[in-house]
Amino acid sequence: xxxxxxxxxxxxxxxxxxxxxxxxxxxxxxxxxxxxxxxxxxxxxxxxxxxxxxxxxxxxxxxxxxxxxxxxxxxxxxxxxxxxxxxxxxxxxxxxxxxxxxxxxxxxxxxxxxxxxxxxxxxxxxx
Numbered sequence: 001x002x003x004x005x006x007x008x009x010x011x012x013x014x015x016x017x018x019x020x021x022x023x024x025x026x027x028x029x030x031x032x033x034x035x036x037x038x039x040x041x042x043x044x045x046x047x048x049x050x051x052x053x054x055x056x057x058x059x060x061x062x063x064x065x066x067x068x069x070x071x072x073x074x075x076x077x078x079x080x081x082x083x084x085x086x087x088x089x090x091x092x093x094x095x096x097x098x099x100x101x102x103x104x105x106x107x108x109x110x111x112x113x114x115x116x117x118x119x120x121x122x123x124x125x126x127x
Contacts, residue, residue, distance in 0.1 A: 046117040050125075053110040060103040068099040 075092035078084035118124045 046113065046120045049113045050110075050117045053106070053113045057103070057106045057110050060099070060106060064099050065103055068096045072096040 072092045072095070075084050075089050079086065079089040114125055
Protein backbone atom coordinates (compact mmCIF):
# COMPACT_ATOMS: atom_id res chain seq x y z
CA UNK A 1 0.00 0.00 0.00
CA UNK A 2 1.36 3.38 -0.96
CA UNK A 3 0.25 6.56 0.80
CA UNK A 4 -1.26 9.42 -1.16
CA UNK A 5 1.18 12.28 -1.70
CA UNK A 6 0.48 15.94 -2.35
CA UNK A 7 2.31 17.00 -5.51
CA UNK A 8 2.62 20.61 -4.38
CA UNK A 9 4.31 19.88 -1.04
CA UNK A 10 5.61 16.39 -1.88
CA UNK A 11 4.61 15.15 1.56
CA UNK A 12 2.34 12.18 2.26
CA UNK A 13 -1.15 13.10 3.37
CA UNK A 14 -1.97 11.92 6.86
CA UNK A 15 -4.78 9.34 7.25
CA UNK A 16 -6.87 11.78 9.28
CA UNK A 17 -6.33 14.81 7.06
CA UNK A 18 -9.36 16.43 5.56
CA UNK A 19 -8.86 16.75 1.84
CA UNK A 20 -11.01 19.05 -0.23
CA UNK A 21 -12.75 17.57 -3.28
CA UNK A 22 -10.66 19.84 -5.52
CA UNK A 23 -7.51 18.18 -4.16
CA UNK A 24 -8.64 14.82 -5.52
CA UNK A 25 -7.47 15.58 -9.04
CA UNK A 26 -4.54 14.79 -11.28
CA UNK A 27 -3.05 18.18 -10.41
CA UNK A 28 -2.58 17.38 -6.73
CA UNK A 29 -2.36 13.72 -5.85
CA UNK A 30 -0.19 10.82 -6.84
CA UNK A 31 0.06 7.33 -5.49
CA UNK A 32 3.74 6.66 -5.01
CA UNK A 33 5.17 8.35 -8.08
CA UNK A 34 2.35 7.54 -10.49
CA UNK A 35 -0.35 10.18 -11.11
CA UNK A 36 -3.40 9.00 -9.21
CA UNK A 37 -6.24 10.42 -11.22
CA UNK A 38 -6.18 10.97 -14.93
CA UNK A 39 -8.71 12.72 -17.07
CA UNK A 40 -10.87 9.62 -17.32
CA UNK A 41 -14.47 10.41 -16.32
CA UNK A 42 -14.69 6.96 -14.73
CA UNK A 43 -11.74 7.72 -12.44
CA UNK A 44 -13.10 11.15 -11.57
CA UNK A 45 -16.50 9.66 -10.74
CA UNK A 46 -14.89 7.08 -8.43
CA UNK A 47 -12.98 9.86 -6.70
CA UNK A 48 -16.15 11.93 -6.23
CA UNK A 49 -18.02 8.88 -4.89
CA UNK A 50 -15.25 8.29 -2.37
CA UNK A 51 -15.46 11.87 -1.19
CA UNK A 52 -19.26 11.73 -0.88
CA UNK A 53 -19.11 8.51 1.15
CA UNK A 54 -16.64 10.12 3.55
CA UNK A 55 -19.05 13.03 4.01
CA UNK A 56 -21.93 10.63 4.72
CA UNK A 57 -20.05 8.43 7.21
CA UNK A 58 -18.62 11.24 9.33
CA UNK A 59 -21.86 12.44 11.05
CA UNK A 60 -22.80 8.88 11.96
CA UNK A 61 -19.41 8.24 13.51
CA UNK A 62 -19.11 11.61 15.26
CA UNK A 63 -22.69 12.35 16.30
CA UNK A 64 -25.58 10.01 15.52
CA UNK A 65 -24.20 6.87 17.18
CA UNK A 66 -23.37 8.69 20.39
CA UNK A 67 -26.73 10.49 20.52
CA UNK A 68 -28.73 7.32 19.93
CA UNK A 69 -26.68 5.50 22.59
CA UNK A 70 -27.31 8.30 25.12
CA UNK A 71 -31.04 8.31 24.40
CA UNK A 72 -31.22 4.54 24.73
CA UNK A 73 -29.34 4.67 28.05
CA UNK A 74 -31.63 7.40 29.42
CA UNK A 75 -34.77 5.53 28.42
CA UNK A 76 -33.32 2.32 29.88
CA UNK A 77 -32.67 4.11 33.17
CA UNK A 78 -36.20 5.55 33.12
CA UNK A 79 -37.68 2.14 32.41
CA UNK A 80 -35.72 0.48 35.21
CA UNK A 81 -37.04 3.12 37.63
CA UNK A 82 -40.65 2.87 36.42
CA UNK A 83 -40.77 6.23 34.59
CA UNK A 84 -40.97 4.78 31.05
CA UNK A 85 -43.04 2.02 29.53
CA UNK A 86 -41.70 -1.16 27.96
CA UNK A 87 -42.80 0.12 24.56
CA UNK A 88 -40.70 3.29 24.97
CA UNK A 89 -37.69 1.23 26.01
CA UNK A 90 -38.05 -1.15 23.06
CA UNK A 91 -38.52 1.78 20.67
CA UNK A 92 -35.31 3.43 21.94
CA UNK A 93 -33.45 0.12 21.57
CA UNK A 94 -34.76 -0.29 18.01
CA UNK A 95 -33.73 3.26 17.09
CA UNK A 96 -30.25 2.62 18.46
CA UNK A 97 -29.88 -0.60 16.46
CA UNK A 98 -31.25 1.06 13.32
CA UNK A 99 -28.60 3.77 13.66
CA UNK A 100 -25.88 1.13 14.09
CA UNK A 101 -27.10 -0.79 11.01
CA UNK A 102 -27.15 2.39 8.91
CA UNK A 103 -23.62 3.26 10.03
CA UNK A 104 -22.28 -0.21 9.27
CA UNK A 105 -23.93 -0.09 5.85
CA UNK A 106 -22.33 3.27 5.09
CA UNK A 107 -18.90 2.06 6.21
CA UNK A 108 -19.26 -0.99 3.96
CA UNK A 109 -20.23 1.24 1.04
CA UNK A 110 -17.28 3.52 1.77
CA UNK A 111 -14.82 0.62 1.62
CA UNK A 112 -16.46 -0.64 -1.56
CA UNK A 113 -16.02 2.78 -3.18
CA UNK A 114 -12.38 2.87 -2.04
CA UNK A 115 -11.84 -0.52 -3.65
CA UNK A 116 -13.32 0.80 -6.90
CA UNK A 117 -11.11 3.89 -6.66
CA UNK A 118 -8.05 1.69 -6.12
CA UNK A 119 -9.02 -0.29 -9.19
CA UNK A 120 -9.36 2.91 -11.22
CA UNK A 121 -6.00 4.20 -10.02
CA UNK A 122 -4.24 0.90 -10.48
CA UNK A 123 -2.84 0.81 -6.94
CA UNK A 124 -4.33 0.55 -3.46
CA UNK A 125 -5.48 3.88 -2.04
CA UNK A 126 -5.10 4.38 1.71
CA UNK A 127 -8.04 6.28 3.23
